[in-house]
Amino acid sequence: MSRVSQNPVQIPSNVDIDLSSSEITIKGPLGVLQHKLTSDIKLEINDGVLLVKATNDSKQANAMSGTMRALIANMVQGVVNGFQKKLSLVGVGYRAQTDGYSLNLALGYSHPIVHKMPSGIKAETPSQTEVIIKGIDKQKVGQVAAEIRAYRRPEVYKGKGVRYSDEVIVLKEAKKK
Incomplete structure (x- = not known):
């Protein structure tokens, strides 16, 4: 499993995350960002923390889980601080x-x-x-x-x-x- 995706993404209280089957939307004080999701990962939100997990043990899923975790963390930082x-x-x-x-x-x-x-x-x-x-x-x-x-x-x-x-x-x- 990707070591990057094992780190959870902290979600500040002023950020709203909307998950659909194929897209994530993050709303914050500075704006709204959207990104398409792949079928290789699944997202879980628990108590202000977002976890990114690979759906299977393939190399592609492992790589995409770390990539998506980094992209989502940057999106959260962008809508809060820019x-x-x-x-x-x-x-x-x-x-x-x-x-x-x-x-x-x-x-x-x-x-x-x-x-x-x-x-x-x-x-x-x-x-x-x-x-x-x-x-x-x-x-x-x-x-x-x-x-x-x-x-x-x-x-x-x-x-x-x-x-x-x-x-x-x-x-x-x-x-x-």
Whole structure:
């Protein structure tokens, strides 16, 4: 059995979980998240604790029980606290600005880059060189941050580009004559 799925998911008092045969719906103070369930797992709710169990001893069921437990724990955390990713823009003239549901980026190209935010994701710019991506869905927040970073990845000689705030770039030494 998966060691991850043996850990129960604690359900806070302000979170409602609705189980159907093929879907789980989690409602919290920040929003609602849904996810489809596979037939390899079964869910049990007892006294504010959710348990994920495999229906059989196959490798697939074992893997899916751990995966679903992690996804459900992230969904509960998302509807209670939310998730965020911080990006920093390093380079001369690199700027970011939010405009409603889009993020305007100046990254050294001849044209500005306009990135539309998907539903449920919000971008903030506390300064011109910082971008904070917020949302309740961990996967969407990470995907949007990765898409923004992909516009100008940090280069290895000077470190210019869009990077995560906790990312460490190992700079290469320049070629010597």
